[in-house]
Amino acid sequence: MSENGTGRPAVTVLVAVYNEGPVIGDVVSGALAALPSCEVLVVDDGSTDGTAAVAESAGARVMRLESNVGKGAAIRRGIPEVRGEIVVLIDGDGQDDPAEIPNLLEALAPGVDLVVGSRFKGHFAPGAITPMNKGGNRFLTSVVNLLFATELTDTQAGFKAVRASTLRSMQLSANRFDIEVDLLLGVLRSGGKVIEVPVRRAPRGHGESRLSSFPDGARIFRRIVARRLSAA
Numbered sequence: 001m002s003e004n005g006t007g008r009p010a011v012t013v014l015v016a017v018y019n020e021g022p023v024i025g026d027v028v029s030g031a032l033a034a035l036p037s038c039e040v041l042v043v044d045d046g047s048t049d050g051t052a053a054v055a056e057s058a059g060a061r062v063m064r065l066e067s068n069v070g071k072g073a074a075i076r077r078g079i080p081e082v083r084g085e086i087v088v089l090i091d092g093d094g095q096d097d098p099a100e101i102p103n104l105l106e107a108l109a110p111g112v113d114l115v116v117g118s119r120f121k122g123h124f125a126p127g128a129i130t131p132m133n134k135g136g137n138r139f140l141t142s143v144v145n146l147l148f149a150t151e152l153t154d155t156q157a158g159f160k161a162v163r164a165s166t167l168r169s170m171q172l173s174a175n176r177f178d179i180e181v182d183l184l185l186g187v188l189r190s191g192g193k194v195i196e197v198p199v200r201r202a203p204r205g206h207g208e209s210r211l212s213s214f215p216d217g218a219r220i221f222r223r224i225v226a227r228r229l230s231a232a
């Protein structure tokens with residue numbers, strides 16, 4: 001997908017990161033290799049390990065937040081700044097493969113409002129997720145399917161494609177990892193169509209997941225139930 005004649009990129013790849021210095025460069029350059037005309041916007045959430053400088057030298061536009069606000073809050077801060085008409089959300093820790101970005105974009109056909117990269121339809125490489133988090137994801141996905149009459153396989157995936165206009169029309173409020181269901185259920189609640197495409201999930205190349213199974217799982221569960229009640 002190329003520029004759209006306005007000098008603006010058609011696609012913005014939006015990456016919210018915290019302390020991913022050793023790998024963010026590969027994510028940015030991988031996105032630019034997969035889609036040379038895209039803009040990569042990195043929201044650096046108060047990192048202390050040089051993430052912002054690495055992202056910038058790999059070709060990203062970097063928005064720096066003074067202090068750590070959480071993944072959801074960082075994505076929400078980035079949304080007004082995206083210049084593309086389509087936004088690809090991808091994790092900045094190297095677990096998602098930027099080479100798969102074109103697959104997500106291709107699936108964002110007319111009539112489709114949100115494309116989710118499903119690791120359950122695709123593949124988790126060994127060590128890509130803990131058994132606890134995998135079980136938690138399956139449970140939370142069953143709750144969504146039950147409450148929203150969907151047949152989804154992966155409600156916690158961060159790899160997504162969505163139009164900027166859709167993002168801007170939603171009232172997102174999640175600060176942490178509950179941003180994934182905030183966005184997904186926001187689209188479903190407004191009658192939008194969500195489809196999943198298979199993606200591969202790699203293990204983390206450095207550091208550890210910042211998702212805490214119980215507090216974050218409980219926060220996500222509460223948000224799903226609250227969304228269902230407010231939709232009723």
Ligand SMILES: Nc1nc2c(ncn2[C@@H]2O[C@H](COP(=O)(O)OP(=O)(O)O)[C@@H](O)[C@H]2O)c(=O)[nH]1
Pocket residue numbers: 016017018019020043044045068069070071072074075090091092093095158208209210211
């Ligand atoms: N902006 C921001 N991003 C974060 C924060 N914590 C994690 N992330 C990013 O969110 C993505 C997924 O985080 P991670 O801890 O690996 O969770 P997991 O992949 O679900 O186990 C990565 O790109 C992280 O850099 C945070 O506090 N703020």
Ligand SMILES: [Mg+2]
Pocket residue numbers: 091093095204209
């Ligand atoms: Mg991760």
